[in-house]
Amino acid sequence: MRRADRLFLIIHALRGRRTALPARNLAETLGVSLRTVYRDVADLQLSGVPIEGEAGVGYLLRKGADIPPLMFNIEELEALVVGTRFVRAFGGERLSQGSRSALLKIEAVLPPELRARAKRTRIFAPVLEGRLEATGMIDRLHAAIEGQRVLALAYRDQSGEPTQREVEPLCLSFWGGSWTLGGWCRLRGDFRNFRPDRIVAVSETGEVFTETPERGMDAYLRAVGVQPEASI
Template identity: 45%
Template sequence: MRRADRLFQIVQIIRGRRLSTAQFLAERLEVSERTVYRDIAELMTQGVPIEGEAGVGYRMRSGFDLPPLMFTHEEAQALVASVRIAQPRLDATLAAQAENALSKILAVLPAAARAAAETLAVYAPPIEFDPATRLRLEPLRLAAEGRRKVRLSYLDLKDVASERTVRPLGCFYWGAVWTLAAWCEVREEFRNFRIDRIRELDVLGSFRDEPGKTLPDFFRQAEVSAAAHRSAHPKPN
């Protein structure tokens, strides 16, 4: 990759994230962290309003923007593939917004890039979601984004009913079912709830993130559990 292209990619990555570490940038661009530090310094010298420092991370100062982007044929195809695969699996509102966004992108592409994108030979057939899952996915997603507690009437896989008040953290799709990752205030620990097993839900008041109860904490715990499982069940040589 030419340095000019790499500098452009760094700007795109940083402007699309809240915080990007040098390690993350180096891994994405397949260069050393030292190269990233030099590139960041060059961009700042050129007047790009990047804030942050080595060892902490970088972000773009609010208000900075670039001219409209032009996509390569492959990038346009990747966008079409992403929407086609994701759309049947999303809640109705998000699926419609994905279609709107893709239409806007295709409308401004050069003719050749648009033709390559629209004729992409990758398709995702419709899938039959339990209607209750599709109905509940959106309010759970919005509750997680808005930091709102949710009261659940839940039926586990053993058909044991329970009432839970949870702090929703994110909705996860596993290829067959959607689950809600949450901090359960009844169990005082992280829990995963199959959305198709939720019988009723009520969105409650807001909550603030607390140490040990956030989505990054959930991911860290999952990594520790996975590592412990691998250690206890090593693959045969």
């Protein structure tokens, strides 16, 4: 478990308690040693979180100084829930797991009435078998983008002609029904967009590329007519 997640869960476990929570209970829940709990609590206290108590006694949040829950209005909550559903349906398995985890953390600190309201939204994005996102292709391309790894593509263009390309992948874009992979095509010596559903085979060459001002993300955005600031 990441340290940031542990700190979040410690605060959540102490929220609203009237009696001290023993460090041993926290250690068992988090699956860490007592020493780790003592260190995490001390760091939270130093950062200003109003935790009282000590080793061997237990911990609780100072009375009247509870950390307020995250405050969202109904529209913001609905946007988060719907966004999670769309990511689950179209974002690949890696982002799908991340979005579910993020939503669980948000729901954990919401008042019960808002938590119930968030689950009642009627906008859905069904997860269907046979869709490109279920093949693992988006996950593979996403990982290559993050690792700046050169890809070898066996590709079919719009007319169905086969071609072999080496691509420095820069970004993925979703257009509401199809994806494109944007990157620097070494065959053409220019930026190109590739449809993942037309990729016959993909493999990593073992080479790692470095973005440059001429061949990086900002240059790609300008090449497709988008100002870098507008893409954020």
